[in-house]
Amino acid sequence: MSLTLPDAVLFAYFFDHTYYRIRGSMDAEHSENIVYGRNAVLELLQQKPESIEKIYFQFNTSHPKLKEIVITARRLKLVSGKARLEKLSLIAGTTKHQGVCALISTVTYYSLEEVLATPRNTSPLFVVLQGLDDPHNIGAIIRTAEAVAADAVVLVEGKGAPVNAVVHKAAAGALSHIRICKVKSLVRALEFLHQCNVQVIAADMDAELNYTDADMKKATAIVLGMEGSGLAPEAVKFCDHVVRIPMAGCVESLNVSVTAGVLLYEAMRQRLA
Numbered sequence: 001m002s003l004t005l006p007d008a009v010l011f012a013y014f015f016d017h018t019y020y021r022i023r024g025s026m027d028a029e030h031s032e033n034i035v036y037g038r039n040a041v042l043e044l045l046q047q048k049p050e051s052i053e054k055i056y057f058q059f060n061t062s063h064p065k066l067k068e069i070v071i072t073a074r075r076l077k078l079v080s081g082k083a084r085l086e087k088l089s090l091i092a093g094t095t096k097h098q099g100v101c102a103l104i105s106t107v108t109y110y111s112l113e114e115v116l117a118t119p120r121n122t123s124p125l126f127v128v129l130q131g132l133d134d135p136h137n138i139g140a141i142i143r144t145a146e147a148v149a150a151d152a153v154v155l156v157e158g159k160g161a162p163v164n165a166v167v168h169k170a171a172a173g174a175l176s177h178i179r180i181c182k183v184k185s186l187v188r189a190l191e192f193l194h195q196c197n198v199q200v201i202a203a204d205m206d207a208e209l210n211y212t213d214a215d216m217k218k219a220t221a222i223v224l225g226m227e228g229s230g231l232a233p234e235a236v237k238f239c240d241h242v243v244r245i246p247m248a249g250c251v252e253s254l255n256v257s258v259t260a261g262v263l264l265y266e267a268m269r270q271r272l273a
Contacts, residue, residue, distance in 0.1 A: 033104035036088075036097040038065040044102055045072045051104050053162040055080040056088060058099035066099055077184075079158050107163050107175060109182040112189060115152045116196055124151040124198060125267055126221040127260060130186055130235065131159025133227060138163070139170020140257035141224070146174035148268040154181040154189060160226070186223075190238035193221050199240040202231050203259050205252060211243040216267035224256055 035044050042065060044052065055073050057066060059082050073080045083091070083101075091101045116124060127145045132138050138161060145153050161167070168175055183189040190200055198219040203211065223239065225231030236242065245254060245262055254262070 033106060034092055034101055035104060036092040036094075036101040038063070038069065038098045038100055041100045041102045042069055042072070044104075045069065045076070045078075049076050049078065052078055053103040053105040053164065054078075055103075056083040056091060056101045057081075058083065058085060058088060061099070063099065069100055077158060079162060103162055103164060105163060106168070107180050110152065110179045112152075112154070112181055112183065112192060112196075115179055115181060116198075120149060120151045121271075123217060123219045123271070125216075125219075125264075126150065126152055126154055126193070126198065127264065128154040128186070128189065128200075128221050128223040129156070129160065130223065130225045130231060131156050132224075132256060133161055135161040135164055135166035136170045137227065137255070137257045139167040139172075141260045142167070142171040142178060142180075143174045144257070144261045144264055146171075146178040148264045150178065150264065152179040152181050154183060154221075156186045156189075157182050157184050159186075186232065186235050187238065190221070190223065190235060194238060200238050201241045201243060201263070202236065202239045203245060203263060204230070204242050205244055205247070207242040207244040209241055209243045211245050211263060211266055214241045214243050215270070216263075217270050220267060222260065222263050222267070224260055227256055 035041055041055065055069070055078060057070060057080065061067055061070050070080070085095075085099075088097045088099065088101055089095045091097075091103075115126075125148070127141060127150055129138065129141065132141075138155075142153050155163070163175075163180070193200060196219075198221050200221045200223055201214055201216070202223045202225070223231060223235065225235075243263075245259060247253070
């Protein structure tokens, strides 16, 4: 049986106390797929774990199948978190979620090797995010990265917010064009980029080098740390340059998405000069 899903359609079916729900629209920029119910999520874990962005489960996981889901998700190193029943009901759009919901990614992920094999630019330009918690920031950075024709935005698996509907909306269509990479380790990704002659640049308000003095015409990866805590010390050692963005007013720093915009547009300015 084939089904056509028009905009704003809600489709659900019930089989053996298992529920599956698709909500949103056919436009990938505004859709968010949810699988809920113990049997449905367990089957998804066994058959297509790579499609799962994040799993939410209730605080009380005494049910045998919930325990199996938690153990399987941790073994597969999937992003998961506990949620109150009210939040699970909000995510699923129903109270019949049986204590578990899984968010399915609508994004196709690429490897760094794939991007470097077919670069968009003669000198590739990457944006690497250590793990941002605010999906609005992630979406805004993806939007700016596409605006300057960057090669890819790199996310770290299990870190930060998932690429959900909020990210899609903030990206304003950019996710349909730019490639997104997902890596298991930030340090290993930076090490690999180094080996491929891609310089790594980070920003810090105490750095001595002005961001306009860094040569971004060559292959470059701009790495951005988490909101508040910044870039992890183990990642800093892989940075070729740590630059500062001058501040003339009373605030000490910029929002991470604004920092990304400043550095990305400087890279584009240099490349167009």
